[in-house]
Amino acid sequence: MKHHTLPVSPSTVHWGYFSKAVQPALTLKSGDRATIETLTHHAYDDYDRMIAGDPGAEAVFKWTREEKGIVRRGSGPTTGPFERGSGEGIGVHIMTGPVAIENAEPGDILEVRVLDVRPRPSCSACYAGRCFGSNAAANWGFHYHDLIEEPKPREVVTIFELDTAGEPYAKAVYNYVWVPQTDPDGIVHPTIDYPGVPVDHRLIRKRENIMANVRVPARLHFGTMGLAPSEADFVSSIPPSYTGGNIDDWRIGKGARMYYPVAVDGAFFSVGDPHAAQGDSELGGTAIETSLTGDFEFILHKKNDLGGTPLEGLTHPLLETGDVWSVYGFTFPNYLAELGDNAQTEVAGHASLDKAMRDAFRKMRRFLMTVHKLSEDEAISLMSVGVDFGVTQVVDANWGVHGSIRKNVFRCD
Amino acid sequence: MKHHTLPVSPSTVHWGYFSKAVQPALTLKSGDRATIETLTHHAYDDYDRMIAGDPGAEAVFKWTREEKGIVRRGSGPTTGPFERGSGEGIGVHIMTGPVAIENAEPGDILEVRVLDVRPRPSCSACYAGRCFGSNAAANWGFHYHDLIEEPKPREVVTIFELDTAGEPYAKAVYNYVWVPQTDPDGIVHPTIDYPGVPVDHRLIRKRENIMANVRVPARLHFGTMGLAPSEADFVSSIPPSYTGGNIDDWRIGKGARMYYPVAVDGAFFSVGDPHAAQGDSELGGTAIETSLTGDFEFILHKKNDLGGTPLEGLTHPLLETGDVWSVYGFTFPNYLAELGDNAQTEVAGHASLDKAMRDAFRKMRRFLMTVHKLSEDEAISLMSVGVDFGVTQVVDANWGVHGSIRKNVFRCD
Numbered sequence: 001m002k003h004h005t006l007p008v009s010p011s012t013v014h015w016g017y018f019s020k021a022v023q024p025a026l027t028l029k030s031g032d033r034a035t036i037e038t039l040t041h042h043a044y045d046d047y048d049r050m051i052a053g054d055p056g057a058e059a060v061f062k063w064t065r066e067e068k069g070i071v072r073r074g075s076g077p078t079t080g081p082f083e084r085g086s087g088e089g090i091g092v093h094i095m096t097g098p099v100a101i102e103n104a105e106p107g108d109i110l111e112v113r114v115l116d117v118r119p120r121p122s123c124s125a126c127y128a129g130r131c132f133g134s135n136a137a138a139n140w141g142f143h144y145h146d147l148i149e150e151p152k153p154r155e156v157v158t159i160f161e162l163d164t165a166g167e168p169y170a171k172a173v174y175n176y177v178w179v180p181q182t183d184p185d186g187i188v189h190p191t192i193d194y195p196g197v198p199v200d201h202r203l204i205r206k207r208e209n210i211m212a213n214v215r216v217p218a219r220l221h222f223g224t225m226g227l228a229p230s231e232a233d234f235v236s237s238i239p240p241s242y243t244g245g246n247i248d249d250w251r252i253g254k255g256a257r258m259y260y261p262v263a264v265d266g267a268f269f270s271v272g273d274p275h276a277a278q279g280d281s282e283l284g285g286t287a288i289e290t291s292l293t294g295d296f297e298f299i300l301h302k303k304n305d306l307g308g309t310p311l312e313g314l315t316h317p318l319l320e321t322g323d324v325w326s327v328y329g330f331t332f333p334n335y336l337a338e339l340g341d342n343a344q345t346e347v348a349g350h351a352s353l354d355k356a357m358r359d360a361f362r363k364m365r366r367f368l369m370t371v372h373k374l375s376e377d378e379a380i381s382l383m384s385v386g387v388d389f390g391v392t393q394v395v396d397a398n399w400g401v402h403g404s405i406r407k408n409v410f411r412c413d
Numbered sequence: 414m415k416h417h418t419l420p421v422s423p424s425t426v427h428w429g430y431f432s433k434a435v436q437p438a439l440t441l442k443s444g445d446r447a448t449i450e451t452l453t454h455h456a457y458d459d460y461d462r463m464i465a466g467d468p469g470a471e472a473v474f475k476w477t478r479e480e481k482g483i484v485r486r487g488s489g490p491t492t493g494p495f496e497r498g499s500g501e502g503i504g505v506h507i508m509t510g511p512v513a514i515e516n517a518e519p520g521d522i523l524e525v526r527v528l529d530v531r532p533r534p535s536c537s538a539c540y541a542g543r544c545f546g547s548n549a550a551a552n553w554g555f556h557y558h559d560l561i562e563e564p565k566p567r568e569v570v571t572i573f574e575l576d577t578a579g580e581p582y583a584k585a586v587y588n589y590v591w592v593p594q595t596d597p598d599g600i601v602h603p604t605i606d607y608p609g610v611p612v613d614h615r616l617i618r619k620r621e622n623i624m625a626n627v628r629v630p631a632r633l634h635f636g637t638m639g640l641a642p643s644e645a646d647f648v649s650s651i652p653p654s655y656t657g658g659n660i661d662d663w664r665i666g667k668g669a670r671m672y673y674p675v676a677v678d679g680a681f682f683s684v685g686d687p688h689a690a691q692g693d694s695e696l697g698g699t700a701i702e703t704s705l706t707g708d709f710e711f712i713l714h715k716k717n718d719l720g721g722t723p724l725e726g727l728t729h730p731l732l733e734t735g736d737v738w739s740v741y742g743f744t745f746p747n748y749l750a751e752l753g754d755n756a757q758t759e760v761a762g763h764a765s766l767d768k769a770m771r772d773a774f775r776k777m778r779r780f781l782m783t784v785h786k787l788s789e790d791e792a793i794s795l796m797s798v799g800v801d802f803g804v805t806q807v808v809d810a811n812w813g814v815h816g817s818i819r820k821n822v823f824r825c826d
Contacts, residue, residue: 137793142774149789158794170798175790211791213824216799277798283774284797353766353814357807361555361696376562377588378624380550381571384697385583385690386629390803391814394770401766401804411626 004034008056008096013039013272015060016074016091016195018235018245020228020264024100027266030300035293037120038222038274039094041195042289045134045157048201050291053123057291060094061196065184073195075234075344084194085187090344091236092195093224093246097270099298104267107303109311110227112269112296114256117220119162119276120291131162133170133276133290136178139191141285142394154178155192157199160216160288162276168218170276170288172211176204216277220292221253223273226317230263231336236344237272239398242334244317248287248393249328249402250278251321259301259311259318269298282393310371316363319402326404327367328392329360335398348397356401360389364403372410382409417447421469421509426452426685428473429487429504429608431648431658433641433677437513440679443713448706450533451635451687452507454608455702458547458570461614463704466536470704473507474609478597486608488647488757497607498600503757504649505608506637506659510683512711517680520716522724523640525682525709527669530633532575532689533704544575546583546689546703549591552604554698555807567591568605570612573629573701575689581631583689583701585624589617629690633705634666637686639730643676644749649757650685652811655747657730661700661806662741662815663691664734672714672724672731682711695806723784729776732815739817740780741805742773748811761810769814773802777816785823795822 004026006012012025028034039057043050051057062069072078074089082088101110119131137143137156144153155178160170180190181197189197226244229235240247244260252258260267271294278287306312310325316333319326332338332355335347364387368379386409392400417439419425425438441447452470456463464470475482485491487502495501514523532544550556550569557566568591573583593603594610602610639657642648653660657673665671673680684707691700719725723738729746732739745751745768748760777800781792799822805813 135794135798137790137797141793141797142770143778143793143796146771146775147789148778156790156794158790160798172791172794175794177790211787211795213785214787214791214795214799214822215824216795216822217819279797279799280801280803281770282797283800283802284793286797288798353770353804357555357694357766357804358559362559365556365561372626374624374627376560377550377569377571377590378585378627380554380556380697381548381569381585381588382624382627382629383556384550384554384692384695384699385548385573385701386627386692387696388693388803389696390693390801391766391770406630409627409629411628 002032004028004032006034006036006096008037008039008060010059010069013060013094013096015070015072015094016089016237018226018228018237018270019233020230020268021233022098024098027100027102028298029102030298033295033297034099035295036096036271037293038096038272039291040133040274040289041092041094042134042136042286043291044196044198046132046159047198048124049122049127049132053125063184063196063198075236085183085185088194091238093237093273095224095237095270095272098228098268100266100268101298101300104262104300105265106263108262109301109306109314110260110262110267110269111299111301112258114254115295115297117254117292117294119164120293131290133160133162133288135160135288136192136286138285140395142283162218162290169215170218171215174206174208175210176206179203219250219253219277221250221275222271222294223248223275223287225252225258225271227260227262228264228268229336235336238396239335239347240330240396240400241336241398242316246273246396247317247328247400248278248282248396250275251319251326255322257320259314261315281391282395285395313370324404324406325367326402327360327363329356329363329401329403330398331355332398333359351397351399353391353394353399353401356399357389360401360403415445417441417445419447419449419509421450421452421473423472423482426473426507426509428483428485428507429502429650431641431650431683432646433643433681434646435511437511440513440515441711442515443711446708446710447512448708449509449684450706451509451685452704453546453687453702454505454507455547455549455699456704457609457611459545459572460611461537462535462540462545466538476597476609476611488649498596498598501607504651506650506686508637508650508683508685511641511681513679513681514711514713517675517713518678519676521675522714522719522727523673523675523680523682524712524714525671527667528708528710530667530705530707532577533706544703546573546575546701548573548701549605549699551698553808555696575631575703582628583631584628587619587621588623589619592616632663632666632690634663634688635684635686635707636661636688636700638665638671638684640673640675641677641681642749648749651809652748652760653743653809653813654749654811655729659686659809660730660741660813661691661695661809664732664739668735670733672727674728694804695808698808726783737817737819738780739815740773740776742769742776742814742816743811744768745811746772764810764812766804766812766814769812770802773814773816
């Protein structure tokens with residue numbers, strides 16, 4: 001077993017997509033561990049607190065008239081014309097990786113154990129050692145066209161500080177309404193339509209003393225984590241799918257084990273979208289987006305060894321924690337395969353919790369019948385009386401419902 | 414404070430509906446307590462275990478060619494022609510009550526504290542003292558038209574026994590596929606289409622040794638509990654609505670406090686649909702349906718006293734437990750008012766988790782803004798990072814999504 005480290009830098013992250021075509025940032029063997037840094041793509045909401053003085057973050061977010069540290073942001077074409085800026089695409093998350101796994105092949109299952117998760121402290125002189133995050137109530141949020149206070153619609157950024165002295169929690173520092181921001185290339189962003197746009201704090205009006213009595217219990221986790229799909233070279237980081245990705249389940253934190261079907265040689269694991277806390281549904285469009293570092297262990301399960309294990313027949317992401325097994329239903333189980341050439345833009349137009357519930361039901365039934373050898377009648381009875389279905393997210397184009405079953409239901413576990 | 418008792422009998426239950434027009438079975442004052450028995454409407458799935466020897470159950474379920482203990486079952490018309498039997502309507506649950514609250518008026522809020530919940534032991538010679546329940550994977554279940562094993566479709570009844578020696582759990586005893594049953598009036602029931610139909614055990618094939626390794630942790634609760642709506646004299650017990658009813662949240666058990674808006678003079682509280690365990694979604698159509706007895710306390714909050722309390726402006730059911738506050742979103746917040754004269758049949762045709770999620774969002778926003786004095790921007794941020802939305806049920810015509818916020822989020826609580 002070897003322990004690797006993968007810091008963030010322009011050469012170890014890719015922005016806004018999963019890809020089987022990107023050069024791996026790290027290659028390791030099954031059984032190896034790695035400490036991997038991740039950056040929130042919302043750090044520029046408060047440069048002083050979340051970027052300044054941090055060499056990795058400064059290099060990744062660097063964007064002046066002369067130089068843009070990372071041009072490509074998303075899975076779209078790399079030649080214009082662009083509407084929202086050069087390198088624009090679909091997809092927003094800063095992903096660290098890819099991590100290639102030696103000998104991984106399609107049909108295998110990659111197990112990723114999250115051994116530990118730590119916040120990334122501020123490096124700026126004023127805030128050194130303290131930890132901050134940003135929550136954007138954004139145009140893609142569930143609430144956006146259903147506001148009651150004026151002005152409507154509006155986007156609101158709330159900056160949180162994470163207190164880790166005792167049981168960790170987050171507390172709001174201030175918020176502001178998004179106002180049009182002009183990026184270093186001269187393009188105006190009337191809404192949050194491009195990741196990493198520098199927010200000019202001279203233009204915003206900070207509102208302090210907000211959420212005075214509110215402490216949000218921390219749930220450190222990675223919103224987006226998974227493998228490169230086979231269907232395209234560049235796949236938006238926004239919709240979750242059969243190789244994982246932007247699942248946005250806060251249970252994918254310390255102690256979690258995720259199982260992903262390998263779709264391409266080498267598996268090509270990437271991780272990003274770090275969160276300090278999120279509620280089931282991620283209603284407003286984002287969590288408390290905060291940079292995190294994780295310790296991971298990677299275990300490759302070869303396809304010929306899966307029979308008789310909980311991974312037999314697995315064609316979608318699966319979570320194991322100390323207490324539960326969870327499956328993830330999506331509006332489309334594999335939107336890339338189902339929606340054709342324009343899948344990456346088309347997927348958002350059909351978001352449906354009802355379909356996600358249908359998919360979660362089918363995946364849980366398969367799990368109970370295959371792994372626990374229940375008949376269909378036994379599985380359906382158990383689902384009705386002992387499986388909990390929840391709203392994972394309603395903001396990632398391919399909406400999600402998770403189904404969870406407690407391990408203590410099975411005496412043999 | 415007075416402590417009342419309300420046993421089950423043909424004169425203390427009404428079957429399949431809420432009603433402002435039924436004579437109260439009990440009248441009490443705010444602050445009073447009551448021990449109330451409830452019967453599961455699925456008890457006839459196994460007469461020997463769940464009815465035989467129990468005077469209350471035998472009287473309620475009595476149905477011979479000569480005599481039917483309770484004719485009316487549901488909210489439909491009481492004169493034929495009937496398709497599924499005399500007294501047929503819409504609605505299935507045996508409801509104990511109504512309990513009238515002195516001085517309750519529309520605009521008030523009735524708080525119902527569930528002080529304790531106990532299973533109702535079998536009285537039959539063979540099973541005395543043991544507790545049983547029935548789970549039906551029924552034609553109204555989410556799975557019904559999406560089965561993979563033959564024969565399709567099919568309904569399956571699973572009988573469970575509840576073990577209360579230690580941490581209580583349920584274990585399957587046997588199951589059977591529903592086969593057409595002829596009721597004492599000679600009407601054939603090819604599916605589970607009428608509540609309380611005697612199941613002739615000579616016609617079914619019991620399958621034993623099922624779910625051998627499965628123990629379902631108990632979650633004793635009342636699936637259907639609430640007040641009479643004002644819109645109609647007889648309201649089906651199936652769709653939950655603004656005065657509560659068939660919410661089917663397993664958190665409504667011991668220690669829960671439910672708050673309901675009073676819609677009619679006297680409030681007219683009824684309770685039924687007792688469950689030993691249910692998962693979020695109640696996927697197959699029912700929980701482990703088992704007769705229970707509860708101890709309740711009733712507190713009337715007069716409309717003029719609600720200002721500045723958590724009940725201010727409340728127009729829908731609200732749950733408080735030791736840990737959380739929960740609101741209930743439905744496809745239609747008040748389907749009776751929204752869908753017109755045929756609301757009770759029309760409601761099932763539009764079931765949607767997406768709409769229930771919309772309603773849950775709006776109700777939680779109102780709660781945070783009104784009760785916790787947050788601005789809309791603060792409320793939406795908090796919902797995104799600290800409120801969990803889950804699938805309450807997808808089987809009660811008016812589908813439900815609940816939103817829960819932990820009390821420890823607020824320092825003042």
